[in-house]
Amino acid sequence: MLSIQNLRAEVDGKEILKGLTLDVPAGEVHAIMGPNGAGKSTLSYVLTGRDGYEVTGGGATLDGEDLLALEPNERAAKGVFLSFQYPLEIPGVPALTFIRTALNAQRKARGEAEITAPEFLKLARATAASLKIDFGMLKRSLNVGFSGGEKKRMEIFQMAMLQPRFLILDETDSGLDIDALKIVSEGVNALRSPERAMLVITHYQRLLDYIKPDRVHVLSAGRIVASGGPELALELEREGYDKYARAA
Amino acid sequence: MTVATALKANDPTQLPSKRDEDWRWTDLRGLLRVLPPQAGAVELAALPAGAFDALVEQTHVLAGGHEAAQIVIPPDGKAALALRIVSRGEASLSVRATVRVGTGAKLRLFETYEGDASAYVTHAALDIVLEDGAAVERIVLAADGDEGVLVSQAQVSLAAKAEFGQTVITAGARRQRLETSVDHPGAHASVRLDGAYLLAAKRHADLTTIVRHQGVDGATSQLTKGVVRDQARAIFQGRIVVEEGADQTDARMGHHALILSDQAEVDAKPELLIHADDVQCAHGNTIGALDEDALFYMRQRGLPETEARALLVEAFVGEVADRILNEAAREPVRAWIAERLAS
Numbered sequence: 001m002l003s004i005q006n007l008r009a010e011v012d013g014k015e016i017l018k019g020l021t022l023d024v025p026a027g028e029v030h031a032i033m034g035p036n037g038a039g040k041s042t043l044s045y046v047l048t049g050r051d052g053y054e055v056t057g058g059g060a061t062l063d064g065e066d067l068l069a070l071e072p073n074e075r076a077a078k079g080v081f082l083s084f085q086y087p088l089e090i091p092g093v094p095a096l097t098f099i100r101t102a103l104n105a106q107r108k109a110r111g112e113a114e115i116t117a118p119e120f121l122k123l124a125r126a127t128a129a130s131l132k133i134d135f136g137m138l139k140r141s142l143n144v145g146f147s148g149g150e151k152k153r154m155e156i157f158q159m160a161m162l163q164p165r166f167l168i169l170d171e172t173d174s175g176l177d178i179d180a181l182k183i184v185s186e187g188v189n190a191l192r193s194p195e196r197a198m199l200v201i202t203h204y205q206r207l208l209d210y211i212k213p214d215r216v217h218v219l220s221a222g223r224i225v226a227s228g229g230p231e232l233a234l235e236l237e238r239e240g241y242d243k244y245a246r247a248a
Numbered sequence: 249m250t251v252a253t254a255l256k257a258n259d260p261t262q263l264p265s266k267r268d269e270d271w272r273w274t275d276l277r278g279l280l281r282v283l284p285p286q287a288g289a290v291e292l293a294a295l296p297a298g299a300f301d302a303l304v305e306q307t308h309v310l311a312g313g314h315e316a317a318q319i320v321i322p323p324d325g326k327a328a329l330a331l332r333i334v335s336r337g338e339a340s341l342s343v344r345a346t347v348r349v350g351t352g353a354k355l356r357l358f359e360t361y362e363g364d365a366s367a368y369v370t371h372a373a374l375d376i377v378l379e380d381g382a383a384v385e386r387i388v389l390a391a392d393g394d395e396g397v398l399v400s401q402a403q404v405s406l407a408a409k410a411e412f413g414q415t416v417i418t419a420g421a422r423r424q425r426l427e428t429s430v431d432h433p434g435a436h437a438s439v440r441l442d443g444a445y446l447l448a449a450k451r452h453a454d455l456t457t458i459v460r461h462q463g464v465d466g467a468t469s470q471l472t473k474g475v476v477r478d479q480a481r482a483i484f485q486g487r488i489v490v491e492e493g494a495d496q497t498d499a500r501m502g503h504h505a506l507i508l509s510d511q512a513e514v515d516a517k518p519e520l521l522i523h524a525d526d527v528q529c530a531h532g533n534t535i536g537a538l539d540e541d542a543l544f545y546m547r548q549r550g551l552p553e554t555e556a557r558a559l560l561v562e563a564f565v566g567e568v569a570d571r572i573l574n575e576a577a578r579e580p581v582r583a584w585i586a587e588r589l590a591s
Binding site for chain 2: 048049050051071072073075076077081082084087088089090091092093098099101102103105106109141158162
């Protein structure tokens with residue numbers, strides 16, 4: 001599914017990713033853990049094509065296709081979805097309007113027919129109910145005035161509506177209380193399937209109690225410095241990142 | 249020295265110039281060295297359908313040969329009228345309308361400025377009087393041509409408990425000024441003065457408002473938003489005067505602009521002149537570019553860049569349409585905005 005080879009990237013002329021290599025096969029959930037400043041958010045922005053993140057070496061492919069050559073919206077249409085650490089507010093655009101526009105743009109890019117308004121509404125109602133989202137909230141401007149937890153739930157709602165193939169969750173647990181964390185994790189877990197893969201980026205182990213990874217990688221100073229099973233996350237929680245920071 | 253007298257006398261030296269403080273960003277004297285001849289008569293039957301035909305009972309047209317209109321709504325009456333100011337051919341045109349809305353009466357006034365491609369110079373003077381408890385919602389769509397020059401000046405006076413709401417939407421012109429001056433008696437009268445400009449190419453639009461609060465207990469709420477592209481230039485001048493003794497005035501003014509190109513320009517001059525002590529007045533003025541973070545977020549969800557930009561801009565300006573009280577009037581206004589943004 002996703003294959004990253006020796007990826008190097010700069011922000012404002014400063015190298016942040018320094019030869020990162022990672023493979024996430026379809027059907028698997030991989031966690032990336034690391035101290036602040038290791039390059040976790042940079043990795044998610046490079047994979048999704050944000051301006052200002054310049055790739056200086058290496059590459060990344062999704063099912064063999066060069067991801068880095070595509071526009072951000074083209075990557076989205078291929079099924080790449082980034083759940084933002086801080087989801088943006090879009091004043092004046094109701095959440096439902098936004099998601100329907102996005103869904104139809106993706107369908108159009110893939111050469112599929114647009115979803116009709118009644119089909120979309122039916123899907124949205126069912127999805128909102130399953131995620132315990134008040135339907136009225138979806139008629140309000142996207143994320144405007146929403147609490148941190150509501151914004152994260154709205155990210156999961158979008159995920160469920162857009163049905164991406166490769167999900168990147170960037171610090172999805174930040175700002176969530178335990179109840180919200182459970183709902184969000186359930187939403188993510190419901191999307192686990194043999195055709196999908198996920199990259200869960202997190203500073204703390206807590207999220208991984210709810211979204212169980214198949215593999216855990218330690219990112220330090222722009223490179224993957226250790227990989228292992230779920231037990232690696234527990235070890236990091238116990239012992240901290242110090243020894244990996246030194247290793248890097 | 250007014251635009252109307254300059255046009256009637258065919259004397260460009262009487263036009264306001266940049267030496268007049270209130271006209272320094274909309275210089276007419278420097279632009280028009282000569283004025284075109286007086287407008288000939290316009291055949292009213294040949295006019296195309298109006299933008300608000302479906303919403304009105306009656307239409308008044310001001311054009312060459314039809315330079316004056318009087319509209320009277322009797323006490324407790326109710327009306328929805330269109331006022332179309334039509335500029336045709338390279339000509340000078342000066343028109344005047346008086347609108348008197350009786351005690352307790354309600355008027356929805358749909359005003360359109362319709363220009364063709366020629367180098368016309370048009371001036372419209374409106375006198376709008378609201379008697380006790382009268383309510384007016386005025387919606388102005390200014391659709392001028394690239395070469396047209398338009399000055400519209402409305403003088404509004406209100407009696408106690410009157411409600412005046414206005415939404416001006418414009419795509420600009422070669423030079424264009426849409427001015428509204430309100431005498432506000434306080435006395436639980438309320439004023440809403442909104443506007444939106446959508447300017448591209450080398451177009452110019454000047455939205456100028458003056459509200460004079462002359463008595464206690466008056467409210468004014470103002471929201472102007474706009475978008476400028478290419479080499480367009482927008483001017484917002486909003487003056488609120490709270491005269492001595494006009495206590496308990498509540499006046500709020502907001503002007504927010506998006507600049508979408510390096511060569512576009514927005515000049516804003518919000519002025520609050522407060523001579524009373526016990527008042528609540530606030531103004532906010534922002535001019536900026538589109539939110540790049542929001543754009544990336546939208547693109548990450550699959551929207552192509554142009555579509556994401558259009559959606560953000562439409563939502564930004566759309567807030568002005570949302571404040572129109574008459575729900576039926578919002579749709580044609582939104583459609584007009586969307587059409588201008590798409591072109």
